[in-house]
Amino acid sequence: MTIAVHLKGVSVAYALAGGGKYEAVRPVDLSVRDGEFVALLGPTGCGKSTLLNIAAGLMPPSSGTCDIFGERLSGLCGKAGYLFQQDALMPWKTAEDNVAIGLEVGGMRRAEALERARAMLAKVGLAAFGERYPHQLSGGQKKRVALAQVLVREPKILLMDEPFGPLDAQTRLIMSELLLDLWQQDRKAVMFVTHDLDEAIALSDRVVVMSAGPSSRFIGEFAVDLPRPRDIAEVRSEPAFHRLHSDIWSCLRDEVRKTYGLSDKGAA
Amino acid sequence: MTPISRPKLLALQILVAVAVFLVWHVVTTWSIVADVKTMRFFFSTPIDVFGRVFSMFMEGSVYRHLWITLVETILAFVIGASLGIVIGFWFARKPIVAAVFDPYVKMMNALPRVVLAPIFALWFGLGIWSKVWLGVTLVFFIVFFNVYQGVREVPQVVLANARMLGMNERQLLRHVYWPAALAWVFSSLHTSVGFAVVGAVVGEYLGSAAGLGYLIHQAEGVFDVTGVFAGMVILMGFVMLIDGIVTLVEKPLLVWKPGETRTV
Numbered sequence: 001m002t003i004a005v006h007l008k009g010v011s012v013a014y015a016l017a018g019g020g021k022y023e024a025v026r027p028v029d030l031s032v033r034d035g036e037f038v039a040l041l042g043p044t045g046c047g048k049s050t051l052l053n054i055a056a057g058l059m060p061p062s063s064g065t066c067d068i069f070g071e072r073l074s075g076l077c078g079k080a081g082y083l084f085q086q087d088a089l090m091p092w093k094t095a096e097d098n099v100a101i102g103l104e105v106g107g108m109r110r111a112e113a114l115e116r117a118r119a120m121l122a123k124v125g126l127a128a129f130g131e132r133y134p135h136q137l138s139g140g141q142k143k144r145v146a147l148a149q150v151l152v153r154e155p156k157i158l159l160m161d162e163p164f165g166p167l168d169a170q171t172r173l174i175m176s177e178l179l180l181d182l183w184q185q186d187r188k189a190v191m192f193v194t195h196d197l198d199e200a201i202a203l204s205d206r207v208v209v210m211s212a213g214p215s216s217r218f219i220g221e222f223a224v225d226l227p228r229p230r231d232i233a234e235v236r237s238e239p240a241f242h243r244l245h246s247d248i249w250s251c252l253r254d255e256v257r258k259t260y261g262l263s264d265k266g267a268a
Numbered sequence: 269m270t271p272i273s274r275p276k277l278l279a280l281q282i283l284v285a286v287a288v289f290l291v292w293h294v295v296t297t298w299s300i301v302a303d304v305k306t307m308r309f310f311f312s313t314p315i316d317v318f319g320r321v322f323s324m325f326m327e328g329s330v331y332r333h334l335w336i337t338l339v340e341t342i343l344a345f346v347i348g349a350s351l352g353i354v355i356g357f358w359f360a361r362k363p364i365v366a367a368v369f370d371p372y373v374k375m376m377n378a379l380p381r382v383v384l385a386p387i388f389a390l391w392f393g394l395g396i397w398s399k400v401w402l403g404v405t406l407v408f409f410i411v412f413f414n415v416y417q418g419v420r421e422v423p424q425v426v427l428a429n430a431r432m433l434g435m436n437e438r439q440l441l442r443h444v445y446w447p448a449a450l451a452w453v454f455s456s457l458h459t460s461v462g463f464a465v466v467g468a469v470v471g472e473y474l475g476s477a478a479g480l481g482y483l484i485h486q487a488e489g490v491f492d493v494t495g496v497f498a499g500m501v502i503l504m505g506f507v508m509l510i511d512g513i514v515t516l517v518e519k520p521l522l523v524w525k526p527g528e529t530r531t532v
Contacts, residue, residue: 076431082428090426090443090444090447091525092448094524105433105434134524135526
C-alpha cells in the first residue's frame with residue numbers, strides 16, 4: 001500500500017514575544033495510506049489543525065519532514081485539497097465560478113471548467129444554485145460549494161479541518177453522509193481533523209488521539225473496523241461503535257479535563 | 269423602520285421642497301420677518317432664481333460652464349482613482365514602503381486642500397488642469413485608503429484557500445486582491461465622485477474663466493444674489509445627476525455584496 005501522507009518527527013514551536021519558545025506539538029509520526037480515512041481527534045488547541053497545515057504546505061514544521069506520496073514536501077502541496085473550517089469562498093464569485101476557478105487557474109478552458117463545475121455542484125446537490133453568490137446561500141450550502149471546489153480538482157489527498165464544525169447538528173449529519181458517499185466513489189486519502197468523537201468514529205478507518213496542548217503528542221490510535229459503506233445515522237447504534245466510543249473516550253477524557261484545568265489556572 | 273411605498277416617499281420628499289420654497293416665497297414677498305427689500309437683497313426670491321436658471325438654459329450660456337465642470341470632474345476622478353488604486357495596491361503589498369511613507373501620507377491628507385488652489389493655479393495655469401489636480405488630491409486619498417484597507421483585509425482563510433486551489437501570485441492579484449479592493453473603491457464611489465466635483469468647483473471659484481464655480485464667483489462679485497442662488501441650484505442639480513449615474517454604474521458591479529433581504 002502506498003503512503004499518501006507521511007509526517008516524520010514533525011514538531012511545532014513558536015517564538016514567544018518575550019523570547020524563548022512555545023512548544024505546541026512534540027515530534028510526532030503519522031502516516032496516512034492511500035485510500036485511508038484517518039481522523040485526528042483531540043481537545044481544542046492541541047495542534048491538530050497545525051499538523052494539517054503542515055501536510056498542506058501552508059506552514060513549515062519546526063523540525064521533521066513531510067512526504068507526500070514519497071516525495072519531500074516543500075512549498076504548497078499541489079496534490080492536496082483543503083476544506084477549511086471557516087467560510088473560504090470568494091464572495092465576489094458565484095458558486096459555479098468559485099468551483100471553476102480552481103480548474104481555470106490550472107490552465108483549463110473556461111467553458112470546460114464551468115461545465116465540470118456544474119456537474120460537481122449537481123453531485124453535492126446544488127445543481128440549481130450555480131449562479132448564486134455565497135451570501136445568498138445557507139451555511140450548509142456554502143459548505144457544499146466548498147466541498148465541490150475541493151473535489152472538482154480531483155486531489156489525491158483530502159485535508160479537512162473540522163469542516164462541519166460551524167454547522168448545526170442536522171446539517172452536519174447530512175454533510176457527513178454526503179462526504180462519505182462521495183469518498184466511497186474513489187477513496188482518496190483523507191486527514192480529517194475534528195474534536196467530535198462520534199463524527200471521528202462514524203467517518204474514519206482509523207482514529208488518532210492527540211493529547212492536550214502545549215507539547216501535544218499522540219496518545220492513542222484506534223482502528224475502526226465498522227463495515228463500509230456506512231450509514232451515518234445507523235452506524236451509531238452498532239455495538240462496535242459503542243465499544244470504540246467508550247475506549248476512545250477513556251483515552252481522551254483526561255486530556256479534555258486537562259485543557260479545562262489549565263485554562264482555569266490561567267484565568268485565576 | 270416601517271417600509272414606505274415609493275410614490276408615498278416621493279410625495280413626502282416633494283412636500284419638503286414645496287414647504288421650503290413656500291417659506292422662501294412668503295418671507296420675500298411680505299414683510300413678516302424683515303423688510304421685503306432687505307430680504308430680497310439677501311435671499312432673492314424663488315421665482316427670480318428659477319426664472320434665472322430657466323433663462324440661462326434657454327439662452328444657452330450655461331452649457332459651456334457645465335461642460336467645463338463636468339470635464340474637470342471626470343478627469344479628477346479618473347486620475348485620482350487610478351493613482352489611488354495603483355499606490356494603494358503597492359503600499360498594501362509592500363509593508364515596508366507603507367511604513368516609510370506613512371507619516372507623509374498622513375501629513376498630506378491632513379492639509380486642507382483649499383490652500384493648494386492658488387499654488388496649483390500658479391503651477392498649472394488658470395485653465396482646467398489646476399482644478400483637475402485639486403480634485404485629484406481629494407479623490408486620491410479616499411480611493412487610496414479604501415484600496416489599501418481592502419487589500420489588507422482580505423481574510424487569511426480566503427487567501428489560503430485560493431492558494432490551495434493552485435493560484436500563483438498573479439492569479440491571486442487578479443482573482444482575490446483586485447476584486448476585494450474594487451469592492452472598497454465602489455463602496456466609496458459616491459464620496460470620491462462628490463469630492464471630484466468639490467475640487468473642480470472650489471478651483472473654479474478661486475480663479476478661472478469658466479465653470480459653475482466661476483459663475484457663482486462672478487455673481488457674488490457684483491452682489492447678484494439671484495445669480496449666486498441660480499448657480500447653486502444648477503450645481504445641486506449637476507451633483508444629483510452625477511450621483512444618480514454613479515448609483516446606476518455601481519449596482520451591477522456590487523451584486524455579490526450582501527444587502528438587505530426583504531420578505532415578500
